[in-house]
Amino acid sequence: MTILHGRTIVPGVVEGEALVSHETISGWGGIDPATGTIIERRHELHGVCFTGKILVFPGAKGSSGWSGFFQSTRLLGTAPLGMIFTVVTTKVALGAVVTRVPALSDFDRDPVELIHTGDRLRLDAGQGFVEIVERAAAQRTPSALRT
Numbered sequence: 784m785t786i787l788h789g790r791t792i793v794p795g796v797v798e799g800e801a802l803v804s805h806e807t808i809s810g811w812g813g814i815d816p817a818t819g820t821i822i823e824r825r826h827e828l829h830g831v832c833f834t835g836k837i838l839v840f841p842g843a844k845g846s847s848g849w850s851g852f853f854q855s856t857r858l859l860g861t862a863p864l865g866m867i868f869t870v871v872t873t874k875v876a877l878g879a880v881v882t883r884v885p886a887l888s889d890f891d892r893d894p895v896e897l898i899h900t901g902d903r904l905r906l907d908a909g910q911g912f913v914e915i916v917e918r919a920a921a922q923r924t925p926s927a928l929r930t
Contacts, residue, residue, distance in 0.1 A: 785915040787898075788891045789867070792876055794909035795885030798916065799864045801902045802836040804828050805895055807870075810849030810878065819861030837906055838863040839898050842870035849874040854881035865906045867894050867913055887913060 806827050808814065813823040819834030834856075843849045856862040866879050866886040879886035885908035894913065898904065901919025 785897060786912050787894055787914075788912050789887035789894075790871075790889040791908050791911050792866075792871070792886040792888055793879045793882075793884060795865070796905070796907045796909060797837065797865045797885050798903070798905045799835065799837050801839050801867075801898050801900060801904050801919075802828070802831065802833050802863070803895060803898055803900045804838070804840040807841050807844040808838075809845040810843065810852035810874070811846055813845060814852055814856070816852050816855035816859055816861060819856055819859075819863070832861075833863045834861045835864050837865040837867060837904050839867045839894050840869075841895055842868045843872055843875035843878060845874075847874060850878040850881050853878040857882045857884075865904075865908070867898070867904075867906065869893060869895060885909075887911065 815822045820832045821828045862882050865884050868888050871888045885906050887908050902915050903917040905914045905916050
């Protein structure tokens, strides 16, 4: 069992599938709020939908409109289930607050490196931890189970 401890940005508890980006995410011009899809052409997750997933990423890039685009995902029902990010900026913190999803940051270990897309997570942002409940099928190796 792998547990990472972090700082609460928005309290709450969710459990769901991880979607991991090794790249920062742009709000304006980087996501389509109507579909919850990353549309930035050169992004590693171009065309991938984050709706209903726990978004694991380094942080926000771009303008201060980032939070407005993520708030739109909440209003349109396309928001991520939760957010886990490594670098706190006012953009990403405000985005998490207006999206109203559980969010953590400032971890004891790098979540972008330890969590893989498809892993099942339990995010308890109120208590300040995320637990990898089950590894994605591609990650279920004897060494991965001992992390």
